[in-house]
Amino acid sequence: MMKEGTGLAASEGAEKIRQLATGYIPAALLGVIIELGIPDLLAEKIKPVSELAAATHANDDALYRMLRTLSSFGIFTESSGRRFSLTAAGRYLRSDVPDSLRGYMRWVTNSFLFRNYADLMYSAQTAQPAVEHVFGKPLFSHLQTCPELSRIFNDGMTSFSQMVSTALLEAYDFSGIKVIADLGGGQGALLAAILQKYPAMHGLLLEQEYVLAGARKRFQESGLAERCGTIAVDFFQSVPTGADAYLMKSIIHDWDDHRAGIILRNCCDAL
Numbered sequence: 001m002m003k004e005g006t007g008l009a010a011s012e013g014a015e016k017i018r019q020l021a022t023g024y025i026p027a028a029l030l031g032v033i034i035e036l037g038i039p040d041l042l043a044e045k046i047k048p049v050s051e052l053a054a055a056t057h058a059n060d061d062a063l064y065r066m067l068r069t070l071s072s073f074g075i076f077t078e079s080s081g082r083r084f085s086l087t088a089a090g091r092y093l094r095s096d097v098p099d100s101l102r103g104y105m106r107w108v109t110n111s112f113l114f115r116n117y118a119d120l121m122y123s124a125q126t127a128q129p130a131v132e133h134v135f136g137k138p139l140f141s142h143l144q145t146c147p148e149l150s151r152i153f154n155d156g157m158t159s160f161s162q163m164v165s166t167a168l169l170e171a172y173d174f175s176g177i178k179v180i181a182d183l184g185g186g187q188g189a190l191l192a193a194i195l196q197k198y199p200a201m202h203g204l205l206l207e208q209e210y211v212l213a214g215a216r217k218r219f220q221e222s223g224l225a226e227r228c229g230t231i232a233v234d235f236f237q238s239v240p241t242g243a244d245a246y247l248m249k250s251i252i253h254d255w256d257d258h259r260a261g262i263i264l265r266n267c268c269d270a271l
C-alpha cells in the first residue's frame with residue numbers, strides 16, 4: 001500500500017491542486033480570445049497570428065503568446081510560421097456552429113465575473129454576494145443598468161439552456177400538462193424547446209420586464225407567439241396563476257434559503 005503523501009498518488013494530487021489553482025489563467029485567456037472573435041476568424045481556416053492581430057486590433061506578440069498557451073490546452077493547433085487553426089474542442093467557440101458554446105463561455109469568462117471572484121473573501125466573511133460589495137448593487141439590478149453586460153448574460157443563459165434542453169426533454173415526460181410556466185425563464189429557450197416537442201401545450205414565460213423583449217422575439221421567430229404568453233413578474237412579490245405546472249431552471253441556487261423559500265411559497269400559492 002502506498003504511504004500517504006508519497007509516490008504516484010501524491011504527484012497526481014499535487015498536479016490536481018496546481019491545475020485548480022491556475023485554472024483562472026486558461027479561463028481568462030478564453031475570455032480574451034472569445035471577445036476578440038478569434039474562433040470565428042479561424043473557422044475552417046489556418047491563419048498567421050499577424051493576420052489575426054491586424055483583424056482584431058491586438059498586439060501581434062501578445063496574441064501569439066496567448067494562442068500558444070491555449071494551444072497547450074488543446075484549443076488551437078500551432079503550425080510553422082506562427083500560424084494557428086482551431087482544434088475540434090476550439091470549434092465549439094465559433095458562433096456559427098449549431099452546437100456552439102460561445103454564448104455561455106462568453107459569460108462565464110467575462111471580466112465582470114473575475115472582478116467579483118477577486119473579492120470572494122468578502123463573501124466568506126459576510127455570507128453576502130461579492131457583487132454588491134464590488135459593484136454596489138445586487139446582480140440583477142446591476143444587469144438592468146448595463147445593457148451590454150445584460151445581453152451577454154442573457155445570451156449566456158440561452159446558450160446554457162440550449163446545452164441542456166435535449167437531455168431534459170429525454171429525461172422528463174411533460175405530457176399531461178396543459179399550461180406550463182417557466183419562472184425566471186430568461187429569453188425563453190427552454191420553454192420554446194418544450195412547446196416545440198408538445199404541440200398541444202401552452203406556455204407562460206414569467207420574467208423581469210427588461211428581459212421579456214428577447215423572449216417575445218424568440219417566440220415570434222419560432223412561431224410560438226400564439227401558444228406562449230409573457231408576463232412581467234417579481235417572483236418575490238407573487239407568481240401569476242393560470243399554469244398547471246411551474247418550471248424553474250437555474251433559479252433557486254441564486255438565492256439564500258430564506259429568499260428561495262419565498263419563491264417556492266409563491267409558486268405553491270399560484271398552484
Ligand SMILES: C[S@@+](CC[C@H](N)C(=O)[O-])C[C@H]1O[C@@H](n2cnc3c(N)ncnc32)[C@H](O)[C@@H]1O
Pocket residue numbers: 140157158160161183184185186187206207208211233234235236248249250251254
Ligand atoms: C440564472 S438566470 C436563469 C434563466 C433561465 N431560467 C435559464 O436557465 O436560462 C436567473 C433568471 O432569474 C431572473 N430573475 C431574477 N430576479 C427575478 C425576480 N425578482 N423576478 C423574476 N425573475 C427574476 C433573471 O432575470 C434571470 O433571467
